[in-house]
Amino acid sequence: MSLEEHAYSVLIVSSAESFHNAMTAMLPNSRFQPTVKASTIAAARRAVAERHFDFVIINSPVKDDLGMRFAVDCSTSHNTLVLLLIPNEIHADVYSKVGEHGVFTLPKPMSKQAMDNALRWMLTAKRKLSGVENKTTKMEDKMEEIRLVNKAKWLLISKEGMLEPEAHRFLEKEAMDRCVTKKAIASEIIKKYS
Secondary structure: OOHHHOOEEEEEEOOOHHHHHHHHHHOOOOOEEEEEEEOOHHHHHHHHHHOOOOEEEEEOOEOOEOOHHHHHHHHHHOOOEEEEEEEHHHHHHHHHHHHHHOOEEEEEOOOHHHHHHHHHHHHHHHHHHHHHHHHHHHHHHHHHHHHHHHHHHHHHHHHHOOOHHHHHHHHHHHHHHHOOOHHHHHHHHHHHHO
16 A cells, blocks of 8 residues: 555644644645644644544644643654644754654744655654554564463363373364464363363
């Protein structure tokens, strides 16, 4: 699936309606939907509590806050890519505080081209993170299967008097004969002896 085939949800946080309009124009519906607007950090926190966003773009400062804590929270606990646009005078200081948490920052004012490049970088980063998440999930599933199979083998050894190779072969044969996974067979054995 190419980047253009996947739609990403976006939260735009800005006190300036003109920024909302400019960002909405830069984010084509084919790739970015839904696009939700918030004019305060408090409203943005409510939006994040209601749904997951792939991207959060914060035009700082916002009416009620600079947005640094919110940016870090979204980046670390919500698995969201965050772009924090900061006035040039304080950009270096803000970056030193949020950069280590995975928050992207850009100094303002900036050109439309710089913003377009930042969006492309974020799309690339999101794609890469999605691949890592998928691999992690597969690895966690495999580790869970290994734990269940080992527990089932231990139960077969202790309750049925099998040797480890016999227990291993029993699990494999049952899974093949019944066209199910070893994990399913292991779960049945664990349930039987629990």
